[in-house]
Amino acid sequence: MVTTVQNVNTIAFPTQRSATRRQRVTNVEQHTGIKLQLSNLLQTSLELHQVLQLFFDEVQSSVSLCSLSYRNEKINDNIKFGDIARHTCHYKLITNQVSLGELTFTRSKRFTETELLLLEVLIGCLICPIRNALMYREAVQSALRDPLTGTGNRLALENSLEREIALALRHNRPLSVLVIDIDKFKTVNDNYGHTAGDLVLKAVVKQLTQCSRETDSTYHTYRFGGEEFVILLNNSDATGSMIVAERIRNNVEKMTTHYDNHSIHVTVSAGIASLHAGDNVASLFERADKALYKAKHNGRNQTISAEAIITDPTESAETELTS
Numbered sequence: 001m002v003t004t005v006q007n008v009n010t011i012a013f014p015t016q017r018s019a020t021r022r023q024r025v026t027n028v029e030q031h032t033g034i035k036l037q038l039s040n041l042l043q044t045s046l047e048l049h050q051v052l053q054l055f056f057d058e059v060q061s062s063v064s065l066c067s068l069s070y071r072n073e074k075i076n077d078n079i080k081f082g083d084i085a086r087h088t089c090h091y092k093l094i095t096n097q098v099s100l101g102e103l104t105f106t107r108s109k110r111f112t113e114t115e116l117l118l119l120e121v122l123i124g125c126l127i128c129p130i131r132n133a134l135m136y137r138e139a140v141q142s143a144l145r146d147p148l149t150g151t152g153n154r155l156a157l158e159n160s161l162e163r164e165i166a167l168a169l170r171h172n173r174p175l176s177v178l179v180i181d182i183d184k185f186k187t188v189n190d191n192y193g194h195t196a197g198d199l200v201l202k203a204v205v206k207q208l209t210q211c212s213r214e215t216d217s218t219y220h221t222y223r224f225g226g227e228e229f230v231i232l233l234n235n236s237d238a239t240g241s242m243i244v245a246e247r248i249r250n251n252v253e254k255m256t257t258h259y260d261n262h263s264i265h266v267t268v269s270a271g272i273a274s275l276h277a278g279d280n281v282a283s284l285f286e287r288a289d290k291a292l293y294k295a296k297h298n299g300r301n302q303t304i305s306a307e308a309i310i311t312d313p314t315e316s317a318e319t320e321l322t323s
Contacts, residue, residue: 034062035125042129046136049079051129056081059122063115065105072101075137082106089116091123093130100130146223148198149205157222157230161281164220164232168275175275176241177288178231180208180248183267183300185227196259200266201227203257211248219244230288238274238307245270245303253301267301274307 038058045051048070056068067082085106093100103123105111111119144156152160161177168175182188182204189197205221212219212231220232233241249268257264271292273284287306295304 035121038122038125042125045129046133048075048077048130048133048137051126051133052079053081055122055126055129059119062122063111063119064107066107067105069104069106070101071104072099072134074099074101075134087111089119091120093123093127095127095131100127100134149201149223151205151208151229152220152222154222154224157224157232158281160220160222160232161285164234165275165279165281165284168234169277169279173235174237174240176233176236176238177273177284178233178241178245178248178270179224179272179285179288179292180229180231180245180268180270181292181296182227183269183296185266188264188266192259192262192264196257196262196264199259200257200264203255204252204266204268205229207248207251207255211244211251230285236274238272238305241272241274242303242305245272249301249303269295269300270303271295272303272305272307274305 038055041054041058042051045054052068052070056065059065065082066085067080069081069084070079085108087108087110088104088106089111090105091103093103103126105119144152144159146153164175167173182200185197185200188200205223208221208229208231212221212233219234222230222232224230231244233244236244249270252266252268255265257266269292271288271290271294273288273291275284291304291306291309294309295302298304
């Protein structure tokens with residue numbers, strides 16, 4: 001199917017137009033009732049998806065559309081409503097020299113000049129709601145992000161665990177948790193300083209992210225606290241998660257962090273637990289954490305699955321470890 005790109009515009013607000021074009025837009029802008037209704041509607045939500053959905057649904061009463069797509073590189077998220085058709089018009093949204101993303105509309109027949117002008121007017125109603133939604137999104141994500149490593153923080157982990165467990169149980173699909181701890185991390189801070197320790201943390205997170213991306217599972221990485229991290233792997237059973245964890249462990253072992261003429265080497269230990277029927281947040285995480293404890297107790301720089309642990313009543317849960 002051939003796609004015809006009919007219009008590619010950068011909309012900067014306020015926009016300068018020729019006198020003739022400005023007059024034609026003025027005629028379109030007589031639809032003040034439509035603009036007012038749309039503006040009021042778009043102010044009812046701060047969620048980006050919801051704002052765009054409201055815009056798409058409401059605009060179709062004035063201009064027939066088959067699809068709307070929104071792209072913004074800053075949020076790494078492409079949002080689409082409807083089914084893509086042959087004829088396309090595309091707009092880059094800019095206000096105060098700041099990009100707010102790009103909008104693409106499609107439909108089965110060509111857009112008329114009047115419809116394109118009306119779309120521009122209606123897009124003007126979308127600028128402030130999009131800007132507010134992006135600011136709100138950033139504020140929410142900042143509250144759930146570890147400022148040093150860029151991973152999710154402990155609050156984000158708790159929210160995600162509850163949601164992902166519910167989805168996995170409902171749809172009968174595997175879910176695994178990896179709890180990963182940097183071995184003897186305190187010695188890095190003691191020997192090289194906290195700046196070096198921060199560099200090591202960032203380097204380890206890079207390995208966590210890179211190795212997780214190489215799996216077919218959807219992954220989420222969180223900093224649980226200090227030098228301990230958690231990875232959620234959707235659609236991954238114990239076997240698949242062991243492969244990911246071992247890849248991480250091996251890559252970290254080979255990794256070198258350079259700081260102030262020093263070459264710093266660290267290792268990690270990992271514990272794995274896969275979701276069982278009847279599991280909740282506490283039980284799943286506890287099994288992964290116990291597996292990590294076992295890996296540390298057995299000498300560190302290794303991965304242990306909760307499935308492989310045989311309870312030994314002679315072992316003391318009070319054994320102290322030096323992280």
